[in-house]
Amino acid sequence: MEISLKYLPGGRAPASGNMMAQSDLDLKEAALKEDLKFYFMNPCEKYRARRQIPWKLALQILKILMVTTQLIFFGLSNQLVVSFKEENTIAFKHLFLKGYTGVDEDDYSCSIYTQQDAYDSIFYVINQYKQLKNISLGTLGYEHEGSGLKICKQQYRKGTMPPSNGTLNIDVSTETECIFLKPQELAAKRAELKLNSSFFNLEFYRLIQVEISFKLKGIALQTIHARELPDCYAFQNTITFNNRAHSGKIKIYFDSDTDIQECKDWHVFGSILQKNTQYILVFDGFVILSCFASLILCTRSIVLALRLQKRFVNFFLEKYKRHVCHADRLEFINGWYVLVIISDVMTIIGSILKMEIKAKNLTSYDVCSILLGTSTLFVWVGVIRYLGYFQTYNVLILTMQASLPKVLRFCCCAGMIYLGYTFCGWIVLGPYHEKFEDLNTVAECLFSLVNGDDMFATFAQIQQKSTLVWVFSRLYLYSFISLFIYMILSLFIALITDSYDTIKKYQQSGFPVTDLHEFLKDHGSVAYRKESTSLPFFCCCRRLGVVAESKRM
Numbered sequence: 001m002e003i004s005l006k007y008l009p010g011g012r013a014p015a016s017g018n019m020m021a022q023s024d025l026d027l028k029e030a031a032l033k034e035d036l037k038f039y040f041m042n043p044c045e046k047y048r049a050r051r052q053i054p055w056k057l058a059l060q061i062l063k064i065l066m067v068t069t070q071l072i073f074f075g076l077s078n079q080l081v082v083s084f085k086e087e088n089t090i091a092f093k094h095l096f097l098k099g100y101t102g103v104d105e106d107d108y109s110c111s112i113y114t115q116q117d118a119y120d121s122i123f124y125v126i127n128q129y130k131q132l133k134n135i136s137l138g139t140l141g142y143e144h145e146g147s148g149l150k151i152c153k154q155q156y157r158k159g160t161m162p163p164s165n166g167t168l169n170i171d172v173s174t175e176t177e178c179i180f181l182k183p184q185e186l187a188a189k190r191a192e193l194k195l196n197s198s199f200f201n202l203e204f205y206r207l208i209q210v211e212i213s214f215k216l217k218g219i220a221l222q223t224i225h226a227r228e229l230p231d232c233y234a235f236q237n238t239i240t241f242n243n244r245a246h247s248g249k250i251k252i253y254f255d256s257d258t259d260i261q262e263c264k265d266w267h268v269f270g271s272i273l274q275k276n277t278q279y280i281l282v283f284d285g286f287v288i289l290s291c292f293a294s295l296i297l298c299t300r301s302i303v304l305a306l307r308l309q310k311r312f313v314n315f316f317l318e319k320y321k322r323h324v325c326h327a328d329r330l331e332f333i334n335g336w337y338v339l340v341i342i343s344d345v346m347t348i349i350g351s352i353l354k355m356e357i358k359a360k361n362l363t364s365y366d367v368c369s370i371l372l373g374t375s376t377l378f379v380w381v382g383v384i385r386y387l388g389y390f391q392t393y394n395v396l397i398l399t400m401q402a403s404l405p406k407v408l409r410f411c412c413c414a415g416m417i418y419l420g421y422t423f424c425g426w427i428v429l430g431p432y433h434e435k436f437e438d439l440n441t442v443a444e445c446l447f448s449l450v451n452g453d454d455m456f457a458t459f460a461q462i463q464q465k466s467t468l469v470w471v472f473s474r475l476y477l478y479s480f481i482s483l484f485i486y487m488i489l490s491l492f493i494a495l496i497t498d499s500y501d502t503i504k505k506y507q508q509s510g511f512p513v514t515d516l517h518e519f520l521k522d523h524g525s526v527a528y529r530k531e532s533t534s535l536p537f538f539c540c541c542r543r544l545g546v547v548a549e550s551k552r553m
Contacts, residue, residue: 032315036520039308039332042389056297057386060340063294064379066287067347071376073280074354077223078365081231084220085258091138092237093254098124108242108251115204118241118250122151122200125212125239130186132216143215143234148182150213153199156206174208210241219263229277229360232263260363281355288351295344298337305332312516328516336385343378346371395503403499410495414488421446421480429473432463449477450484 038046043054093100093109098121100110112118129149132140142148157171179199202210216235223230240253309332313324350371356362387393422442429436435445435458448454462473513521 028315029319032311033520035308036312036516039305040520044389056294056301059290059294059297060382060386063287063290064383066283066290067372067376067379070284070287070351070354071372074369074372078369080220080223081260081365084222084231084233085256088138088218088233088235088258089254089256091136092235092256095132095136096125096128096237096239097121097252097254105251107253109254110252112241112250112252113248115202118202118204118210119200121241121252122210122212125149126151126181126186129214130183139219139221141217142183143217148180148185148214150178150180151199151210152176152178152213153202153210154208155203156208158206170206204243205246207243209243212239213237230263231360231363232261234259234261260365262360262363277358280358284351284355284358288348291344291347291351295341295348298340298344301334302337302341305334308332312519316519324516325514328514331514331516336382339378339382343375343382346375346378350375395500395507398503398506399496399500402503403496406495406499407492410492414484414492417483417488418443418446421476425476428469429462429476432465432469433458433461433473435461446480449481450489452485455481 038049041049043057046052047054090102094102097109105111112121126149128135132142154174154176157173157175177199179197214237216237218233218235220231220233236257236259238253238255238257240255242251242253309329312332313329316322316324350368353362353364353368354372357365357368384397388397422439425436425446426439426442430438430442434441436442445454445458449458459474459477462470464470
């Protein structure tokens with residue numbers, strides 16, 4: 001057999017093998033094109049082609065409704081928690097700060113200017129703490145496991161400082177002395193001995209600060225009206241008399257750290273609260289199941305897409321002897337699926353935390369609110385994907401995709417100038433303008449100026465103690481506003497406008513054709529041309545081609 005094949009004229013046996021290999025390659029190419037064409041279809045076209053029900057689309061619509069409803073319920077519950085904390089903080093300031101008017105002074109609550117006011121304010125806190133149960137309107141009580149009222153004073157070591165002759169003799173090392181007053185001791189007569197001790201003889205020329213701290217407990221009963229179980233709170237309150245500046249003004253700071261704790265041995269009578277809690281827990285369970293199903297479907301789609309990408313890359317290398325470009329590889333990675341997966345993971349974790357909070361086994365509202373809020377944001381952003389099936393709504397997505405690289409590069413350059421102005425304003429105008437006292441405030445002030453907010457107030461609030469600084473402030477503000485509003489901001493808008501015009505031109509004349517688009521352009525399958533007379537109501541749109549679709553990815 002080998003000898004006879006050797007003497008066949010023209011080498012027909014090898015030609016037959018090449019024809020068989022070419023035939024296999026053509027079959028492989030046709031199958032690959034069929035799979036690629038189906039992959040780049042939208043749910044409507046997939047239903048027309050293979051009667052494949054768009055489960056992911058239906059699940060995403062259901063998930064949007066469920067996640068939004070869950071967030072609303074949690075938001076209403078969290079609103080009760082926030083309002084309870086804020087109202088208690090205001091009540092504490094009125095209870096323990098003598099002369100508090102209800103309005104804070106800058107970043108501190110109030111201030112005092114005489115020694116007698118300092119003594120009166122300190123003893124006022126002690127007296128109010130002593131008779132708290134008789135004067136408070138809330139459900140407040142002492143922390144039984146704590147140490148009651150803790151008063152600490154921090155001061156420099158012994159020294160003398162007669163300001164008349166301008167001499168100073170003081171040890172800058174500090175010492176801290178504390179005294180503890182329990183509620184039982186304050187109620188007894190022996191408390192007078194502690195209050196009259198030398199601890200309260202303050203030498204103000206070396207006094208740095210006096211800090212009074214105490215713990216209180218409270219129960220939020222307003223949640224019962226919302227058909228929820230009540231929460232127990234622990235308030236760590238700290239009152240600081242700050243005399244660090246020794247300027248004749250003592251600033252009084254009030255800080256209240258609130259911790260939600262599990263109520264011990266609680267009994268709430270009434271079946272409505274129990275049933276309402278059970279219904280919400282069941283609903284949260286359905287949300288977790290829907291997100292878990294969505295997570296599986298989207299992960300499966302990404303895995304299949306990566307396999308299809310590998311097939312296309314290997315076939316392209318085998319037939320055309322060259323590698324697929326990076327842009328064509330990214331066509332297979334659906335960014336919306338990645339966004340959905342991240343959203344599903346955050347929703348599942350947040351829902352589990354919410355169920356624990358609802359059952360009063362967990363008290364971390366902040367972590368749960370961040371997870372549920374961010375996941376809901378991603379879910380609603382994902383709705384843009386389905387609007388992108390309509391050509392008129394797809395302009396936003398394509399414009400953002402086209403302008404993002406240029407905008408990021410532009411922001412990097414503009415950010416350097418912005419940082420320069422931030423540091424310059426902080427170091428020069430900081431001592432003369434309250435909006436330039438720290439870097440964070442300077443950055444916020446300049447950003448508001450870019451948006452045209454509060455311009456006159458920024459100019460007017462500069463102190464005119466130094467003519468040189470006043471002139472510099474005018475040059476600084478005028479140059480910043482002119483540069484960022486009239487030049488940088490205009491260029492920023494021009495970049496986005498240019499991308500929008502480019503996309504509109506592409507929609508009229510066609511998008512640039514890559515290797516992937518060229519590979520699929522001449523493909524037409526009879527199976528995909530069949531139209532159906534019984535289509536779902538959402539299959540009212542039809543993409544203009546694979547090129548436009550791939551740009552939407």
